[in-house]
Amino acid sequence: MNGFTRVGASPDAAFTVDVDGTPVPVVPGQTLAAALWAAGITAWRTTRGQGRPRGAFCGIGSCYDCLVVVNGVAGVRACLVRPEAGDVVRTHE
Amino acid sequence: MTEAPDVVVVGAGMVGAACAYYAARAGLAVAVVDRGPVAGGTTGAGEGNLLVSDKEPGPELDLALLSAQLWTRLAAAPARPLASAGPGPDTTFGALAEYEAKGGLVVASDEQRLDALCVFAAAQAAAGVVAVPVRHDELAELEPHLSRDQVGGVHYPQDAQVQPALAAAHLLRLARESGAVVRLGETVTGIERGAGGRVTGVRTDRGRIAAPAVVNAAGTWGAAIAASADVVLPVLPRRGFVLVTAPLPPLIRHKVYAADYVADVASDSADLQTSAVVEGTAAGPVLIGASRERVGFDRTLSVAVLRRLAAQAVALFPRLADVPAMRAYRGFRPYLPDHLPAIGEDPRVPGLFHACGHEGAGIGLAPGTGLLIAQALTGEKTDMDLAPFRPDRFEAGESAAEGAAP
Numbered sequence: 113m114n115g116f117t118r119v120g121a122s123p124d125a126a127f128t129v130d131v132d133g134t135p136v137p138v139v140p141g142q143t144l145a146a147a148l149w150a151a152g153i154t155a156w157r158t159t160r161g162q163g164r165p166r167g168a169f170c171g172i173g174s175c176y177d178c179l180v181v182v183n184g185v186a187g188v189r190a191c192l193v194r195p196e197a198g199d200v201v202r203t204h205e
Numbered sequence: 206m207t208e209a210p211d212v213v214v215v216g217a218g219m220v221g222a223a224c225a226y227y228a229a230r231a232g233l234a235v236a237v238v239d240r241g242p243v244a245g246g247t248t249g250a251g252e253g254n255l256l257v258s259d260k261e262p263g264p265e266l267d268l269a270l271l272s273a274q275l276w277t278r279l280a281a282a283p284a285r286p287l288a289s290a291g292p293g294p295d296t297t298f299g300a301l302a303e304y305e306a307k308g309g310l311v312v313a314s315d316e317q318r319l320d321a322l323c324v325f326a327a328a329q330a331a332a333g334v335v336a337v338p339v340r341h342d343e344l345a346e347l348e349p350h351l352s353r354d355q356v357g358g359v360h361y362p363q364d365a366q367v368q369p370a371l372a373a374a375h376l377l378r379l380a381r382e383s384g385a386v387v388r389l390g391e392t393v394t395g396i397e398r399g400a401g402g403r404v405t406g407v408r409t410d411r412g413r414i415a416a417p418a419v420v421n422a423a424g425t426w427g428a429a430i431a432a433s434a435d436v437v438l439p440v441l442p443r444r445g446f447v448l449v450t451a452p453l454p455p456l457i458r459h460k461v462y463a464a465d466y467v468a469d470v471a472s473d474s475a476d477l478q479t480s481a482v483v484e485g486t487a488a489g490p491v492l493i494g495a496s497r498e499r500v501g502f503d504r505t506l507s508v509a510v511l512r513r514l515a516a517q518a519v520a521l522f523p524r525l526a527d528v529p530a531m532r533a534y535r536g537f538r539p540y541l542p543d544h545l546p547a548i549g550e551d552p553r554v555p556g557l558f559h560a561c562g563h564e565g566a567g568i569g570l571a572p573g574t575g576l577l578i579a580q581a582l583t584g585e586k587t588d589m590d591l592a593p594f595r596p597d598r599f600e601a602g603e604s605a606a607e608g609a610a611p
Contacts, residue, residue, distance in 0.1 A: 160488065176451050176531050187451045187529055204454075 127197035138195050145171065145178050145190040156180065156190075156203040179204055210236040210386070212418040212582055213407050215393050215430055217241075218248035219369055219568050220560050221422035222376040223575025228420075229383035231579045236414055237385060238407070240392035243377060244370035246424045247567065250536020252447060252484065252492045253369040254460065255569040258309040258361035259467050261325070262332035264593035265545055269566065270333055271588060272573030273363055279572060280304040284379060298379065302372035303487040309364030310339070310347055310459040311466070312355040312521070319357045322464040326359045335362050350456055350524050364460050366484060369568045393423075396434040396557060404434070404556030418582055420558045425539040427547070427561035431596075434554045438547055439599050440562050442537035444503065446496050446510050448518070451529045452489030460484040461521060466495065470565060471544060475499035477510065481517035483525075490531060493518040495565070502537060538565045541599070548574055548594035549581055558582065559596040 116123060116139075128135040131148070138147040145168040148156065155165030157179065168178040171191045178190040181202040195201070212228055214221045217239035225235045239245065255276055260266040280299025287301075298304075311326075313319035326336035337360040344351055344358060377387055395408040396419055406415040421430040421438070431438035465480040472478055475498065482494040496510045511533055519526045541547060541562035551557045558581060560574050573589075580587045 179452065187453070 129195045129197070129199040129201055131201045132203055136201075138197075142194070143191055144180065144182070144188075144193045144195050144201065147195065148190065210234040210414065210416050212236070212420060213238060213393075213414050213416045214420045214422050215239075215407070216246070216420075216422035216424060216426075216561070217243045217373070217377060217387060217389060218246050218422065218424055219244070219373045219376075219571040220248075220424065220563065220574055221420070222373045222380065223571040224420050224422055224560050224578045225380040225385045225387075225575075226376050226383070227572075227575040227579035228582055229380045229385040231583050231585075233579070233582060235380065235385040236416070237377065237380070237387045238391050238393055238409060238414070239387075239389050242389055243387075244373040246426065247536045247538060248373050248424075249370045250445075250447070250534055251369050251565070251568055252482070252494055253303075253367040253372070253568055254565070255365040255367060256309060256361075256460070256566070257329070257334050257363045257569075258311055258336070258359070259462075259470055260329070260566070261467070261471070262328050264589075265566070265570075266329070266332055266334070267589060268546075268548075268570050268573045270363075271576075272570050273365070275572035275576060276304070276365060276367075276569070277306070279376075280306075282379070284375060298375055301375045303368040304365065304372070305367070305487065306365045307484075308459045309361040310344075310351075310358055310461045311361065311464055312344070312351065312358035312461065313464040314355055314520075316356055318464045322359055325467065336360075337362070348458060348461060350522050351461065352521055352523055355521070358464075360459075366460055366486075367568060368486070368488075372568070393430065394433070396430070396554075398434065398554065398556075402554060404554060418556050418558060420560050420578055420582075422560045424561050424563075424567065425537045427539060427559065431551075431557075431559065434551075434557050436551060436553045436557075436597070437599065438541075438559060438562070438596055440539045440541055440547075441499060442502050443540040443564065444496070444498050444500050444535060444537055445494060445565065446507065446514060446533055446535045448493040448511055448514050448533050449531050450491040450493070450525065451531045453485070453491055453528060454489075455485060456524060457483055457485040457491060457522065462495070463517070463521065469495070469497055472497070473542075479510065479513045479517060481514075481521050483518050483521055491518075491525065491528070493525075497538070497565075499540070504535065506533065506535070538563075539567070540564050543598075545593055546570065546574065547596040548577055549587075549591040549596065551596045553597055 126137040157166040211233040399405040427440040462482040469478040477498040546562040547559040
């Protein structure tokens with residue numbers, strides 16, 4: 113049993129986005145951060161000082177920790193953006 | 206736990222931390238008291254400017270030059286990392302406080318401003334500031350993303366930047382290692398005096414702390430502390446906003462500001478003054494200032510001011526036009542009518558020392574202030590003449606400039 117069936121959801125078919133060259137499935141309605149978590153990717157940035165892993169933290173667009181590059185546009189908050197099929201996502205330096 | 210300290214420092218901001226640090230290292234038993242957290246006042250609302258570039262020749266510049274040397278020494282002082290950072294070798298105070306000796310670049314948008322800037326810089330150079338004129342074709346080497354519209358500028362290698370809240374917190378940590386006690390969340394409600402009007406301690410909302418000396422490092426709230434000893438120190442708030450961008454890869458190398466900034470600092474106008482001040486931070490966000498207005502302690506957000514700050518910053522660095530603004534904050538600079546802080550013992554109240562009123566320069570001037578206060582507390586000869594900073598100089602009919610007795 114997965115999360116969708118547990119809540120009785122019936123989402124439309126998933127599509128994929130390219131995250132650093134890897135296809136990641138996205139269910140319509142998911143934010144990019146949610147899709148990354150579902151794919152087991154919980155960290156996609158590192159801290160400047162000691163290189164510690166960072167990903168989504170607040171999940172509501174306030175902390176700016178979850179930044180990614182989407183279709184060439186930098187500084188996008190993964191917890192807010194809803195990807196579309198074929199989007200190209202690159203993680204930051 | 207010190208129950209009868211030699212001195213109570215009121216205020217756990219950057220100036221209070223510096224007073225505590227130098228006093229504790231001079232062997233005094235220090236208690237720091239603040240009604241809020243460390244850096245809860247103006248220290249937590251600034252940009253961490255350590256500037257000599259924006260000061261005209263005079264006592265404030267002299268204090269800034271002394272303080273800049275002390276900053277360099279402090280930055281190199283060994284410090285243990287925080288326990289929460291995990292075990293590791295000693296680091297330095299500078300690394301913990303994100304101290305960057307990045308230098309300042311003041312730019313002019315037309316020839317008239319550039320001429321005025323160069324005249325100003327020449328006077329500063331005569332007073333000991335390193336000021337290097339920069340031609341239009343040399344600007345890009347220093348700041349590759351600076352707008353080509355700027356006609357020239359002056360480079361000030363002695364300017365530096367620090368993260369002010371971290372600096373205050375870590376300096377207090379070092380002070381505690383030298384025996385200082387820090388009491389947060391405790392409000393000083395009065396200064397107690399005894400025979401001859403001499404200070405005997407402070408009253409707080411938790412009781413009394415007996416001490417022969419009190420340092421008023423309450424910044425923008427310094428007037429109230431002075432009033433609790435029945436003396437006038439006319440510190441007023443001068444509001445400023447800072448706009449913070451989302452974290453960016455390195456874009457801006459120096460503290461960069463428009464030549465108009467110096468006139469704004471020196472102005473007596475209560476009206477809104479804004480001029481572009483932009484710098485990067487170690488953490489990534491770019492900080493955008495600077496505004497000045499006298500509106501009391503009005504904390505409401507002013508979108509009109511932020512709009513001006515954003516427009517001015519984009520005029521200097523066009524790349525900022527596409528960058529998201531993450532948040533804004535505001536603070537209240539402690540402003541005294543002659544733009545000089547109050548530093549030293551109050552002749553009207555023996556045992557009461559003031560260390561406040563630094564306007565927008567408190568972070569940079571803190572170590573110098575702290576050292577001078579520690580010297581005054583121990584009766585040592587002070588490294589600078591404190592006459593221009595006399596706390597009682599605002600009494601009607603008296604002024605240090607009129608040759609009052611030392």
